[in-house]
Amino acid sequence: MPRILAGTIALFGLLSAAAHAEPPKVLATIKPLHALAASVMNDVGKPGLLLRATASAHTYALKPSDVQAMQKADLIFWIGPDYESFMAKSMRTLPKSARVLQMSKIPGVTLLATREGGVWEEEDHGRGHDHDEGEDDMHLWLDPINAKAILAAMSEALGRADTANAARYAANATAAAAEIDALDAELAAKLAPLKDKSFIVFHDAYQYYEKRYGLSAAGSITVTPDRVPGPRRLSELRKKITDQGALCVFSEPQFTSGLVGTVLSGTKARGGVLDPLGAAAPEGPGGYAGLMRDIANGLSSCLLSAS
Numbered sequence: 001m002p003r004i005l006a007g008t009i010a011l012f013g014l015l016s017a018a019a020h021a022e023p024p025k026v027l028a029t030i031k032p033l034h035a036l037a038a039s040v041m042n043d044v045g046k047p048g049l050l051l052r053a054t055a056s057a058h059t060y061a062l063k064p065s066d067v068q069a070m071q072k073a074d075l076i077f078w079i080g081p082d083y084e085s086f087m088a089k090s091m092r093t094l095p096k097s098a099r100v101l102q103m104s105k106i107p108g109v110t111l112l113a114t115r116e117g118g119v120w121e122e123e124d125h126g127r128g129h130d131h132d133e134g135e136d137d138m139h140l141w142l143d144p145i146n147a148k149a150i151l152a153a154m155s156e157a158l159g160r161a162d163t164a165n166a167a168r169y170a171a172n173a174t175a176a177a178a179e180i181d182a183l184d185a186e187l188a189a190k191l192a193p194l195k196d197k198s199f200i201v202f203h204d205a206y207q208y209y210e211k212r213y214g215l216s217a218a219g220s221i222t223v224t225p226d227r228v229p230g231p232r233r234l235s236e237l238r239k240k241i242t243d244q245g246a247l248c249v250f251s252e253p254q255f256t257s258g259l260v261g262t263v264l265s266g267t268k269a270r271g272g273v274l275d276p277l278g279a280a281a282p283e284g285p286g287g288y289a290g291l292m293r294d295i296a297n298g299l300s301s302c303l304l305s306a307s
Contacts, residue, residue, distance in 0.1 A: 035287025191300070
């Protein structure tokens with residue numbers, strides 16, 4: 001075989017092996033990040049998911065299998081220690097080869113301050129203001145602009161870890177960002193009739209969504225889901241419902257809905273369900289759009305029917 005031909009065949013063999021190299025092992029902590037990672041990795045690999053959407057980062061405890069999955073991961077995508085606080089200790093024991101991407105710190109993500117005062121405030125038990133999630137609201141994925149920044153950061157991180165597929169990751173991220181732009185316009189049109197309709201959420205997880213689409217939450221049942229609100233807070237919420245004409249009180253599938261019934265008692269408001277993690281949305285590339293649409297549908301179906 002001529003030397004040039006043999007060299008060409010060898011080169012093609014190397015390129016083919018690189019193109020089919022094992023993609024990095026990626027682990028996303030929550031379903032929204034998993035969906036965005038799956039969009040970037042589409043047709044290359046599949047990310048792992050740490051928390052099923054029926055679990056909440058507010059109350060989760062790592063299992064041995066979770067720690068093992070973290071130890072095996074090449075890339076870990078998480079919001080950060082102010083959200084997945086249960087992971088902080090295990091993060092310190094990761095192999096040096098693992099790369100961790102903290103979404104609350106990436107370029108292009110805008111953070112909103114945690115809301116304070118009135119029905120966004122902790123009940124006064126002789127302590128100052130105390131939010132588990134720190135000074136900033138960590139439910140940042142519910143702003144589609146932040147979601148696009150996350151796509152770009154994931155694409156860059158994956159491209160560095162897997163240079164053979166860097167162009168594919170970049171193209172996938174660009175396509176997913178365009179889909180989010182279309183989704184954003186769709187949701188803005190759907191939610192426009194709801195801008196003056198007041199409602200109560202289970203916990204203050206929807207500030208980014210509300211701000212993006214001009215919605216009017218009047219308060220939350222609980223400041224953080226791991227703390228049961230006392231009688232005074234529940235009484236204040238019932239008064240808020242009456243005073244502001246709140247039409248709906250929303251529960252979340254990750255937590256018991258009994259408190260919603262207590263808040264609704266004696267008012268004309270109706271009950272609904274919202275989910276910031278997307279338990280009902282499909283896993284994979286369509287999961288983010290499913291999550292965002294499910295929130296819009298939950299708001300629309302309750303608020304319009306209660307008008």
